[in-house]
Amino acid sequence: MALIALAADKGSPGVTTTAVALAAVWPRRALLAETDAAGGDLVYRSAAAHGGQLDPNTGMLSIAATARRGLAAAQLWDHAQPLAGGLEVLVGIGGSEQAAGLAGTWPTLGRAFAQLGESPHAPADVIADCGRINGDSPVLDLLPHASLVLLVSRTTPEALARVRDRSAALSTRLHGHQRGAAQLGTPLIGVLLVTEAGGAAKLVHQVNDMLMAAQTGARVVGSFAEDPAGAEQLAGRRRGRLDKSLLVRSARKVVVDIQQQYGGLWASGPTTGPQGPGAAPQDPARPAGAGR
Secondary structure (H helix, E strand, C coil): CCEEEEEECCCCCCHHHHHHHHHHHCCCCEEEEECCCCCCCHHHHCEECCCCECCCCCEHHHHHHHHCCCCCHHHHHHHCEEECCCCEEEECCCCHHHHHHHCCCHHHHHHHHHHHHHCCCCCCEEEEEEEECCCCCHHHHCHHHCCEEEEEECCCHHHHHHHHHHHHHHHHHHHCCCCCHHHCCCCEEEEEEEECCCCHHHHHHHHHHHHHHCCCCCEEEEEEECCHHHHHHHCCCCCCCHHHCHHHHHHHHHHHHHHHHHHHHCCCCCCCCCCCCCCCCCCCCCCCCCCC
8 A cells, every 4th residue: 555645736636635535545554645735725714524623733733743752553543533424534724824734744654654554553554645745845755655646637738847856856855866767766756738629639638748858757648627516526515416517527537547657556455435436425415515
């Protein structure tokens, strides 16, 4: 099993929505971790399993004190909370002011996340929402422990130029200066495009060609549907058949593509999430999600 880290270069391409949707349909048990150094969103936008508010002090903030004394993977569950729908989450810090409490602990967190899949107590894959990153982001120290880093991008010319440059910079940081090294070592670097459904396949090929021509080492994993209605359902702000939404359907397709392209990086196992293999949150009126 594995740590899958999601991030963006700039703007708001939907990293949180993408991370929640992937975790909700993940074929094994998944732990969603809000590791954005600028602060998380779920505590404001999502209901807890008991119907009330998530506890902002239980999650990354409470882990900060524990991690300074060392952190075993199984201890992560002591700081997790279930969302409505059953998805388990490590709530992010309240804002960048609290990021100082995590200074120096990111490598420790990364190791614990990566080791959770082999933990004898409730093994799971970790889907980490890293938010926006740049060359100075402290969360970069978590990425070397990931099996796969996914950069989420919209498809405007400037967004594609940025994801090309960011993937090249990440490849250099994580794998050294050898061109295309991301194809050889871990973490591998992938790109998820947030786009309208029509013409997505052609665009995926074009962007993939661009990344290869630039020798970034990154590959396009697939595309996520631009689905505002589905995002609202995932956030619990709109009723409807979430499992039939373009958002969840594209999330399932992306998960299949990830398993086919990168599944050899982590051992398969019988463990499943609380919603079962490949399932979306069971109650569309109270989904396990967040907005963009």
